[in-house]
Amino acid sequence: MSLSIQSLIAIADTIDLDPQILNNLATDAEIVTFDSTQDIGEQIDRLLLDHSDTQTLHIVSEGDNQSLQFESTNLQNIASSQETTILVHNLDRETRNFNLLQEFKIDDLSTLDTQSQTVTTDLDDYAPGSTAIISGNNFQVGETVELQILHTDGTPNTGGGHTPWLITDGGLADLDGKVDGNFQTTWYVNPDDSADSAFELTATGLNSNQAAITTFTDSGNPSPVQTFYVPLPEANIQTALSNLLELTH
Numbered sequence: 001m002s003l004s005i006q007s008l009i010a011i012a013d014t015i016d017l018d019p020q021i022l023n024n025l026a027t028d029a030e031i032v033t034f035d036s037t038q039d040i041g042e043q044i045d046r047l048l049l050d051h052s053d054t055q056t057l058h059i060v061s062e063g064d065n066q067s068l069q070f071e072s073t074n075l076q077n078i079a080s081s082q083e084t085t086i087l088v089h090n091l092d093r094e095t096r097n098f099n100l101l102q103e104f105k106i107d108d109l110s111t112l113d114t115q116s117q118t119v120t121t122d123l124d125d126y127a128p129g130s131t132a133i134i135s136g137n138n139f140q141v142g143e144t145v146e147l148q149i150l151h152t153d154g155t156p157n158t159g160g161g162h163t164p165w166l167i168t169d170g171g172l173a174d175l176d177g178k179v180d181g182n183f184q185t186t187w188y189v190n191p192d193d194s195a196d197s198a199f200e201l202t203a204t205g206l207n208s209n210q211a212a213i214t215t216f217t218d219s220g221n222p223s224p225v226q227t228f229y230v231p232l233p234e235a236n237i238q239t240a241l242s243n244l245l246e247l248t249h
Contacts, residue, residue, distance in 0.1 A: 008051055010044065011060040012036040021096060025058045025089065036061065041075060048082040057084050060098065062091040076141065079104040119147075119203040119212040125219050128191035136167070136183045136203050136212065144168045144206045149187055152198045152215065159193030166206075195220035 007029035009022050014036050022031055030051070034043045040059075048054055059075075079086045088102040122133040139145055148164040150157050170179030175186070187201075197218050204211040 006053070006055045007058070008032065008047070008054045008056070009058045009060065010034050010047060012062065015060065015062055015091060017091070022060070025060070025098060026056065029058070034059075041078065044075065044086075045078050045082070048078065048084055052082075054082075054084050057086045059086065059088045060091055061088070075102070076104050117203070117205065117208075117210050117212040119201060119214050121201065121214060121216050123216065125217045126189045126194075128189055128195050128218060128220065130189050132187045132189060132216065134185050134187060134201065134203075137181070139169060139181050139183070139203075139205045139210070140208050141181045142169050142179050143181070143208060144171075145183060146204045146206060147185065147187075147201065149199050149201045151193075152200045155193055155197050160190040161188055189218055194218040 007026040009025055009029045009031045011017065011022070011031060011033055013033045019031055022029070032047060034040060034047070044057070044059065048057065075086050075088070078084075086102075086104040087100060089098040090101050091098060117136070117138045119134065119136045122135075126132055134147065136145055136147075145167050146164050147167060148162070150162055165185075167173050167183050167185050169181060169183050170177070173185065175184040176182060195218055197220075199216055199218070201214050201216070202211055203213075
């Protein structure tokens with residue numbers, strides 16, 4: 001049976017704290033504990049299902065909060081689906097103060113969810129041996145994305161570069177260096193099977209299961225080399241002509 005309550009405080013089971021101190025977060029809030037060794041996202045999701053009318057959920061943990069940081073994407077989804085604002089706090093044991101680490105608002109998350117994931121390349125056509133710059137946008141914050149490039153013109157995908165690879169938003173391989181739902185990576189246009197071929201790039205979020213697709217080609221022509229005639233000063237031209245005349249006599 002679902003319980004109706006406006007504010008809920010979920011505190012890690014490792015914290016032994018006077019409930020009166022929790023009133024600093026929210027008065028008249030129901031206090032529950034969660035297992036800090038288990039998946040936090042799943043526990044919070046079940047908790048909000050049992051308290052369907054909760055408007056604000058405070059999560060209290062301590063230490064470095066790495067586990068909660070890794071769960072941030074799940075908490076965003078939960079806040080959106082459960083229509084609940086989720087606030088993540090860290091407890092400072094020395095001062096007994098609560099430091100707000102993360103805040104997931106319903107309105108912000110709803111706006112984010114309406115944006116479609118996209119993946120693009122910096123060019124529509126590449127020469128063999130060049131490097132394509134790939135950008136992904138509007139994926140979940142911190143999400144790991146699987147990318148794969150395959151031929152679309154019947155060429156076998158036996159050459160180099162067709163094995164899927166992973167990019168984690170904000171991870172070491174993400175060239176934009178930000179945890180923001182966007183990523184950047186590169187792909188080498190291997191000459192072994194790319195000339196005069198067409199490709200499809202697919203980027204799939206492993207948490208959201210949402211995919212974005214784009215296409216590009218390899219015309220097989222290397223970039224044109226431009227040459228320029230730079231005239232020499234008149235004196236140099238006269239000297240060159242004089243030398244030429246001397247050689248012919």
